[in-house]
Amino acid sequence: MKHILLGAGGAIGTPLANVLVREQQAVKLLSRSAKPVQGAESASVDVLNPASVLAAIEPNSVVYLLVGLDYNIKIWREHWMTVIRNAVEACAKHNAKLIFFDNVYMYGRVHGKMTEETPINPCSQKGEVRAKVAEYMTNAYSTRTIRGLIARAADFYGPYAKQTSVIQQLAFDNLAKGKKAQWLMSTETKHSYSYTLDCGEALYQLANDENAWNQVWHVPTANPPLTGVELTRIAAQYFGIDPRAGVMGRTMLGIGGLFVPVVKEIAEMAYQNEQDYYFDSTKFEKHFHFTPTSYEKGVVV
Numbered sequence: 001m002k003h004i005l006l007g008a009g010g011a012i013g014t015p016l017a018n019v020l021v022r023e024q025q026a027v028k029l030l031s032r033s034a035k036p037v038q039g040a041e042s043a044s045v046d047v048l049n050p051a052s053v054l055a056a057i058e059p060n061s062v063v064y065l066l067v068g069l070d071y072n073i074k075i076w077r078e079h080w081m082t083v084i085r086n087a088v089e090a091c092a093k094h095n096a097k098l099i100f101f102d103n104v105y106m107y108g109r110v111h112g113k114m115t116e117e118t119p120i121n122p123c124s125q126k127g128e129v130r131a132k133v134a135e136y137m138t139n140a141y142s143t144r145t146i147r148g149l150i151a152r153a154a155d156f157y158g159p160y161a162k163q164t165s166v167i168q169q170l171a172f173d174n175l176a177k178g179k180k181a182q183w184l185m186s187t188e189t190k191h192s193y194s195y196t197l198d199c200g201e202a203l204y205q206l207a208n209d210e211n212a213w214n215q216v217w218h219v220p221t222a223n224p225p226l227t228g229v230e231l232t233r234i235a236a237q238y239f240g241i242d243p244r245a246g247v248m249g250r251t252m253l254g255i256g257g258l259f260v261p262v263v264k265e266i267a268e269m270a271y272q273n274e275q276d277y278y279f280d281s282t283k284f285e286k287h288f289h290f291t292p293t294s295y296e297k298g299v300v301v
Contacts, residue, residue, distance in 0.1 A: 002026040002058055003207065004096075006047065006087060007067035009035065011161040012101055012153075015200030016064060023204065030056050048079060053086040054093060061096045062207045063087065068164065071265050076129045084133045088140045091148070097213065098140075098148040099203060103155075104279065106131035109271055113280040116152075116216040124268050141214045150216045151199075151206060154279035155272075158196035158298055166266065167193060170248070171228070172299065175235045180244040184253075184266070185273035187228035187245050192279035194221045195293040205288050218281040220292040225278050231295060238300040 003020050005013050008029035017037055020027045027040035036042050046052040047067050057063055065087050069075050084100070091098040107114055108123035120135075122128045134150060141148035157165050162173070171181040202219040206212045226234075228245055236243035253267040284290060 002028055002061040004028045004030060004057060004061050004063045006030050006045065006053070006056075006063055006065050008037075008042070010066065010068055011156055011158075011164050011196050012199050012203070013064075013066045014160045015197050016066070016203050017200075019200045019204045028056075028058070028061075047083050047086060050086045050089065054090045057090040057094045057096055059094045059096065061094065063091055063096050063098045064203060064207075065098060065100045073125045073129070073265065073268070076126060080129050080133050081136065084136050088137065088146055088148075091146045092140075096146070097207070098137075098146050099207060100134075100137050100148065100150050101199075101203065102134060102137075102150050102152045103130065104152055105129075105269070106134050109275070110278075111275070113278045114218070115280045116218055116283055123271065126265075126268060138216075147213045149206060149213050151203060151219050152216065153194040153199055153219045154192040154221050154277070156194045156196050156199065158198075158293075161196050167231075171232065171245075172235050175232070175239050175241065178239075178241055180246045181228070181232045181235070182246050182248050183228035183232075183273070184248050185250070185270050187232070187247055189273060190225040190227050190276040190278065191273065192221050192223065192225040192277055193295070193298075194219055194279070195298040198290075198293050202284060202288075202290070205290070209288075212287075217284050218279060220284050220288075220290045221279050221281045222292045222294050222298070223278075223280065225276065226295055231299065234296055235299045 003025050008031045021039035029040050029042045030045040045056040067083055105127040106120045106122050107118050108121040108127055120131050122131045140146050157167050161168050175181050198220050232245040233243045
């Protein structure tokens with residue numbers, strides 16, 4: 001069985017590829033610009049072109065949809081449904097299984113723990129897009145068009161996440177430079193973060209469990225969630241500096257959004273940091289007897 005990473009590289013594709021190579025699996029990495037990885041086959045693909053995706057997928061394989069589109073609502077509206085449709089149709093024609101790596105935007109504001117049973121109730125434009133994508137994927141495996149599953153993660157941190165992780169860029173990287181950690185909206189609200197290496201391990205385990213298909217899974221994530229103050233203290237102790245932390249509120253995000261487009265995109269999701277964000281992965285942990293990496297260990301790796 002070949003493992004095909006559609007949208008290879010990046011925060012999740014890289015650790016997953018490392019796991020697959022370690023386990024001596026047949027691996028094919030697909031991206032816009034094919035980059036060679038020792039122990040894996042690489043090829044280029046255009047995820048917006050159905051013929052390109054169809055040609056890249058192979059019969060009876062396991063496909064991991066790990067694509068990350070530019071963080072722009074206009075692009076998301078234009079392209080996300082095309083991406084999921086192309087992946088599902090190609091997998092259906094090749095009798096391939098599909099794992100869609102998802103986030104939690106479609107849940108919207110949640111009071112209490114987010115679980116696999118949390119209702120879909122988006123409160124943002126990006127959440128509305130992700131809800132439609134998730135609905136399409138769910139319908140595909142519910143109607144047996146394909147065998148598939150959705151693996152959801154909280155915001156991530158850890159190795160390979162520097163380009164996409166807000167906590168990595170604003171908090172840990174600043175502390176590593178001796179600067180003050182910056183947190184969105186509050187340092188007192190609790191927030192779950194999924195560790196990138198745990199995500200890679202989890203996807204491989206899901207792919208190899210016949211009982212995991214045709215459902216939603218939350219990937220293993222350390223609990224309980226910690227506050228910005230607590231995470232700052234952990235990281236500062238590792239770097240040997242005083243634990244200093246500041247807050248970027250809505251006013252600062254609004255001003256920044258006038259000059260830096262991605263800041264405006266982040267501002268829409270700021271609600272996730274205004275209240276506790278508790279991502280629960282009990283289902284995965286119990287089923288696979290998996291203990292997530294602690295924040296104390298993950299922050300310093």
